[in-house]
Amino acid sequence: MTIDIAWARQEFAQFLQLTELYRPADPPGVLTVSSRLSNRGAQADVVASAQVVERILDRVLPRWRTEVPDDRNGMVNRWCQHREAVQRADVVLQRDAEVREKLGDDAPQLSAATMHPWVWEGARSLWQSGHFREAVTAAARKVNAETQNKVGRRDASETALFQSVFSKDAPKTGQPRLRLTADDNSDTFRSVHRGVTAFAEGCFAAIRNPNSHEDGLPELPEHEALEQLAAFSVLARWIDTATLAT
Incomplete structure (x- = not known):
């Protein structure tokens, strides 16, 4: 907006x-x-x-x-x-x-404030104080928490959670699924949900985990942190718009 x-x-x-x-x-x-x-x-x-x-x-x-x-x-x-x-x-x-x-820099601009609300709400306070790496981590936690809220689960988080909710298998008791397309057993259905699962795994394994678990990392440059926020924003929109299948 x-x-x-x-x-x-x-x-x-x-x-x-x-x-x-x-x-x-x-x-x-x-x-x-x-x-x-x-x-x-x-x-x-x-x-x-x-x-x-x-x-x-x-x-x-x-x-x-x-x-x-x-x-x-x-x-x-x-x-x-x-x-x-x-x-x-x-x-x-x-x-x-x-x-x-x-200045020859009239390319499209990316603003953190226009990203998915889960991401910017999670990152806002840390971002505004210049703690970019921590802001990305906070956004990742927010996306994870909102996914847990949507599927009503607390027994799984991050990689295990996304592997479960975007699994191509039919939902089970206590294991609802998120569907971005109709479950018609088509190549498109399988491709989309395999891709979202892999994307979510990449976001948490390659962005969230190093940011959170490795001490002594230098502060992220603002533009790199913005790119990382954008990745979580893409994931958040998929989760938010997905249909819950129980």
């Missing part, structure tokens, strides 16, 4: 207006020495606007909380980080296509 750019920019503009900084006049006869600035809008209105703006920022600049400088002590104003992030994100919304074209 794409962002409604006009709506997002309107929310940004409203937030910037509410958080415009100014120095209140000193009361008569009082001289205040402080670098702290106030916002034009009422605090309740700013907080309400920030609730929406933060969700937009998470889509446009997923790492804004760590990449945009934060006035941690509130010495100037508590909303300074938000204001700079909004200003950056507004430029992205306006000029991203232009910048990518001028």
Whole structure:
């Protein structure tokens, strides 16, 4: 799902207006020495606007909380980080296509936020703090858990679980199956379910297991982690859309 750019920019503009900084006049006869600035809008209105703006920022600049400088002590104003992030994100919304074209990089973009919800919900918090390898592992755990939920099983997980649920054998008591095509004993049926099983095994054996079990691995580059998330997103969509056969 794409962002409604006009709506997002309107929310940004409203937030910037509410958080415009100014120095209140000193009361008569009082001289205040402080670098702290106030916002034009009422605090309740700013907080309400920030609730929406933060969700937009998470889509446009997923790492804004760590990449945009934060006035941690509130010495100037508590909303300074938000204001700079909004200003950056507004430029992205306006000029991203232009910048990518001028830099010769107008290829299609892959966004973690548009992946299957199981994957992004599992990865989001770790991803936004720059822990990409752990984010992929969390997404894998989420896909495994949602598969267990769908088939109502806790006695199998990961490779064993996917071998069972996508088995071409008929369902048994306590062993339901997931079907992506009708079980008509055709070559297509056998090929699809053999392929999904192998794909799931590869995701967990070659991505999830090394990420989880090998200590001292360097942090994944963001683009590589994104590719790994995409693999789990493909698997998640197959599982989510599959028909449960009992």
